[in-house]
Amino acid sequence: MFYDYAKIYVKGGDGGNGIVAFRREKYIPEGGPAGGDGGQGGSVILEADEGLRTLVDFRYKRHFKAPRGQNGMSKNMHGADGEDLIVKVPIGTVVKVAETHETIADLSQQGQRFVVAKGGRGGRGNARFANPVNRVPEVAENGEPGEEKWLELELKLLADVGLIGYPNVGKSTIISHVSAAKPKIADYHFTTIDPNLGVVRLEEGKSFVLVDIPGLVEGASEGVGLGHRFLRHVERTRLLLHVLDISGSEGRDPLEDYKIINQELEKYNPVLSMRQQIIVANKMDLTGAVENLERLREALGEEHEIYPVSAVTGEGLKPLMFRAGQLLEEIPETPLFIEEEGLKITKVAGGPPFEVEYNDDGAWVVSGPEIDRLAQKTDFSNEAAVRRFLFNLRRMGVEKTLREKGAKDGDVVRIKDLEFDFVD
Structure with missing residues (x-):
């Protein structure tokens, strides 16, 4: 798991x-x-x-x-x-x-x-x-x-390229062909419930990390399906391979799938909708693929590069991976952490050092971070430490504030779990 x-x-x-x-x-x-x-x-x-x-x-x-x-x-x-x-x-x-x-x-x-x-x-x-x-x-x-x-x-997984798309469009089959990753593959939705990482080796000294991100569905940005659990992994990638079932074998329109997935990316994080994508027209070996590919090229051919492939036979995967490798050399790496020099320090004016309120049980309650800190540092079993504690309260103006708010001789003053008698 x-x-x-x-x-x-x-x-x-x-x-x-x-x-x-x-x-x-x-x-x-x-x-x-x-x-x-x-x-x-x-x-x-x-x-x-x-x-x-x-x-x-x-x-x-x-x-x-x-x-x-x-x-x-x-x-x-x-x-x-x-x-x-x-x-x-x-x-x-x-x-x-x-x-x-x-x-x-x-x-x-x-x-x-x-x-x-x-x-x-x-x-x-x-x-x-x-x-x-x-x-x-x-x-x-x-x-x-x-x-x-x-x-x-x-x-958030650290990968260069992310495979995105609806469930059962062939992402797991693709990563199993192009890397040593061995994901679970079956003909039903959400076969992949965990992200799979694989290293794609192009030639000597050249490789990149590919992540198979489990299927996204409409409403994923709001937690539907596997939702937020996997959308976070898309944020780390520099290039997205958008896998479509170009044959429409699941009864869906590949063009509509493309729109829905991109809408979910934008809802989750607007930056993701601007990330460079290659459209992977998978299942070219099935009936109806050629006709849908023409429709796809007419609608999106000027906006994205489109690579027809068959994950089952492996056809078209090699040029797709080499093109992904070329683009990674052109896409600048986005810093994944904030440099210390880039941190902005903002000074926020502090509130009052303490507050005094009258409780329903008849006690005056004195509270505040400085009061709590002073009480924590005081050893109340030591008479000298208690005198110093009371002196510090007087110096902070607690006694004066109690008097102004109407505290009288014998009233109970409570600080955290401690109670004192007020002496005017």
Whole structure:
């Protein structure tokens, strides 16, 4: 089974906690703070590997968590960083955020890497909080949590030429003749339910990769038939061989087939409708083929090159493949990934640092990314750390905002899972 889609969960390692420690050495009765910082959490990194062909491995394992950083140690020793988790994916894998379907990476070169979940920063030990006013700080920070998200992985095959057309028009037979690929061939629709790749060798040192893309039907751009599952593979190709049943043996008009397939390509991605095509008039060995070929040439002969062939006998396939090879030398290769220099960085003005709302249960709820981050880094079992947390809230203006919104003595203030009494 060919797997070209997977949904996985990734989580960077949490940062290690900083610790509270003091120097305890002989002849130094009052040693200073010596708590080390926690280590950085490991990151989850996707790496393109030419040795992989499908996403089947992600059927059995879908959760990937990098190790956390070690906690800090006494004598100002920092905790070790967590090791990065390298996850191998096939070349041609497109990475999207599952929640928004936003594309964040296109891994199309051997060894190309992308960090999908960054590890959290380690917390600072108490040695980092020493200052002339507070020479013996008793506070340290917890490590920050690593990034976590669900991702969608889509595999788009890397091929030079794509065979497109309705089911049962002879695409699989063609690729079996011109390459070493051995697809399943039978006289019924959707025989091919997986894309087949084959290497076409023209002469010494000249070859190209041909992909047999399973049959498209009317409505494929909206998911009908095998729909989106295979249309994505067309995007990678530089040249399309549009295979038509020129004999009309299935009871369809080849000219109408041509129009419908191109309409579906345009609906899915307008760029595909502009991709260069060679029309392959297949099944020339059957009755009615000659008459339909004349109609096809009259209607499309000025727009496209038309090659009459018989996939069963192999007649006409050799000149077709050589012409495809010639055109590939003329068609420029389209970059399959965004160069780092081409990325545009847009600075977005941040929103308010926190929000205060009155809940139905009578509590004032304080929330926001900065508040959550501050709470995560605070060790609430440490009295000094709690005092520092409350001081930072006051400095951010939380206390003032609560007062302005009508909070009174004794009201409950909730921050994540923590509750405090408001004191005016």
